[in-house]
Amino acid sequence: MADDKWTDCVNNLKGVILDMCGVLYDSGEGGGFPIEGSVEAVKRLKASDLQVRFCTNETQATREKFVAKLRRMGFEIDITEVFSPAPAVVAVLKERGLRPHLLVHDDVVPEFDSVDKNNPNCVVIGDAADYFSYQNMNAAFRVLIGLKKPVLFSMGRGRYYKETDGLKLDVGVYMKALEYACDLEAEVVGKPAPMFFEGVLTDMGIQPHEVIMIGDDLMNDVGGAQQCGMKGLQVRTGKYRPSDERHPTVTADGYVDNLAGAVDAILKHCGQ
Amino acid sequence: MADDKWTDCVNNLKGVILDMCGVLYDSGEGGGFPIEGSVEAVKRLKASDLQVRFCTNETQATREKFVAKLRRMGFEIDITEVFSPAPAVVAVLKERGLRPHLLVHDDVVPEFDSVDKNNPNCVVIGDAADYFSYQNMNAAFRVLIGLKKPVLFSMGRGRYYKETDGLKLDVGVYMKALEYACDLEAEVVGKPAPMFFEGVLTDMGIQPHEVIMIGDDLMNDVGGAQQCGMKGLQVRTGKYRPSDERHPTVTADGYVDNLAGAVDAILKHCGQ
Known part of the structure; x- marks a missing residue:
């Protein structure tokens, strides 16, 4: 990426x-x-004048875990800096008085401890992975089809992600x-829902044009x-695929090999 | 349904x-x-001058079984009268020289005995039911995402069906x-694909306007x-729901309580 593009x-x-x-x-x-290089990159970013937050659609564990x-x-991360669905x-459930049937990974269930789950009147779906059995899908389906006004919340809408042993289907597919x-149409909570990003911006107390998002997921x-x-910058790690750089509708403001490269360039062009 | 509507x-x-x-x-x-009443209704229909065929999206067993x-x-049915996906x-696979990865029910696998399944260059999905595990879905996904031109055949596109213990998700959902x-967009083989119905009409040797289809699935x-x-007649059995009769885009030519009622009316108004 050219210097003048970074400056911009x-x-x-x-x-x-x-x-x-x-x-x-x-x-x-x-x-x-x-x-x-990512552990070191986060350290340098946090030592700069820039505010840093972490934003994930991870729903296979509680935020604590x-x-x-x-x-x-090795990452210097505090739980208050992390935003997850x-x-x-x-x-949202509490605000609207909704009682969820959960189709989620067992390890994220404790996040819902404070929510009434009796006689469910909506379904919440997360990245349930192996819990996406035919039986569990049918159970969630039967709750929805039995409701007069079915409501489905999806924690993210990703298609797939990359694990060390290959690509795996993400929550959006289910x-x-x-x-x-x-x-019906699900209500997405998590990226790319604007409300989710706006929550992070509010926490930072700064304006959208003052912020760069760095991710491996183009959409x-x-x-x-x-x-x-x-x-929005895209890193060429994780689920990145070369075809992302020729996507018909979304073009990143920059492509970088990895987080270390992104942080190098950002700090250099910020004069830090 | 009024007599004049039946006559038409x-x-x-x-x-x-x-x-x-x-x-x-x-x-x-x-x-x-x-x-x-259905066993008797089929018997009466076959004793009439009308041709009878059976058309199913069933893919949980071979046609023989x-x-x-x-x-x-108790049904008088011959295998040559039954059309399934x-x-x-x-x-289609043989015609196009395609080698499938199968995401289907174990009991339908023998239908594919004559097909080369090595080094797959397409995926065939059927009503796999309990075989729709996260693991099997990932395996099919990885075949597709690894192909330059991914091809997915779906044996039907149904949303759900009714079993004695409740509604179950059908192949269309997966x-x-x-x-x-x-x-990508799947190629549907089975109802409602026109090619599938046309195969039945060709076998009967008659024109579309000379045929009535009777089913419980409005779409x-x-x-x-x-x-x-x-x-197209809809029976009020199986997966029928009262809201089907108020569907915004599809209106049946008639609604009948069950197959027995449909056959009664058809034979009466045919003068048989």
């Missing part, structure tokens, strides 16, 4: 939002491992399945951020 | 196509059981899931038949 990109920059899986680390058996895993990998959907089965990270008025 | 409906009538599950029988544990099950229930998709995951049976120029 970091103009007015006050904060950076980082996607986690595929940017900080690659997931897989045993929790995964950090992507080369997820942050603990990343700290074990489960706490956001819990807030969201589409239930949408078709019940002829959900880059496209989602751009729709909110932020800049 | 059976005008020129030379043949009847019957959907099977939800019209002849209700499926469920142990294979299901016949719907009251499926017909044997119905014969055990698996033989149809096998014909077709939609893989379509979204891979950003796939009734709507599909109407799009081919046939009449």
Whole structure:
């Protein structure tokens, strides 16, 4: 990426939002491992004048356990800096007095401890992975088809992600399945929903044009951020595929080999 | 339904196509059981001057086993009268030299014995039921995403069906899931694909306007038949729901309580 493009990109920059899986680390058996240079890159970013937040659609664990895993990998991350869909959907459920049937990974269930789940009047779907059995899908479907006004919340709408042993289907695929089965449209909580990004911006107390989002997912990270008025950079790690750089509708503000490269360029062109 | 509407409906009538599950029988544990009056209704229809064919999206068993099950229930059905998606998709695979990865019920696999399945260059999906595990979905997805031109055949596009213990998700739901995951459009083999109905008409040697299709599925049976120029009756058995009679885009040529009622009226107004 040319210097003048970087200068434009970091103009007015006050904060950076980082996607986690595929940017900080690659997931897989045993929790995964950090992507080369990412631990150090986060450290340098946090030592700068820029605000840093982490924004993930991860719903296979509670935020507590997820942050603990990343700290074990060496990342300096505090739970208050991490935004994930489960706490956001819990807030929505409470606000609207909804009682969810959960189609989620067992390990994220504790996030819903404070929510009444009796006599469900909506369904919440997350990245349930192996819990996406035919039986569990039927159970969620029967709740929805039995409701007068079926409501489905999807924690993200990703198509797939990369683990160390290959690509795996993400929550969006099963969201589409239930949408078709019940002829409805899910409410997405998580990236790329604007409300989700806006929650992060509010927490930072800065404007969209003062923020860069860095992610490996062209649609959900880059496209989602751009729709909110932020800049979006795509890293060539994680689920990145070369065809992303020729996508017909979404073009990142920049492509970088990895997070370390992105942070190098940002700090250099910010004069830090 | 008024007499004059029936008279119009059976005008020129030379043949009847019957959907099977939800019209002849209700499926469920142990294979299901016949719907009251249906065994006798099929007998009367076959004793008339009308041609009779059976048209199913059933893909949980080979045609042989499926017909044997119905014969055990008392239905006078010959295998040559039954049209199902698996033989149809096998014909397409051979014609186009395609080698499938199968995401189907174990019991339908023998239908594909004559097809080369090494080094797959397409995916065939059927009503796999419990075989729709996360693991099997990932395996099919990885074949598709690894192909330059991914091809997905779906044996039907139904949303759900009714078994004795409740509603169950059908193949169309998982077709939609893989379509979204891979950003492609599946080729549907089975109802409501016009080519599938046309194969039945060719076998009967009569014209669409000379045929009535009777089914419990408003979209796939009734709507599909109407799009081919046939009449479509909906029975109020199987997966029928009262809201079907107020559907915004598809209106059956008639609604009848069950197959027995449909056959009574057809034979009466045909003067047989």
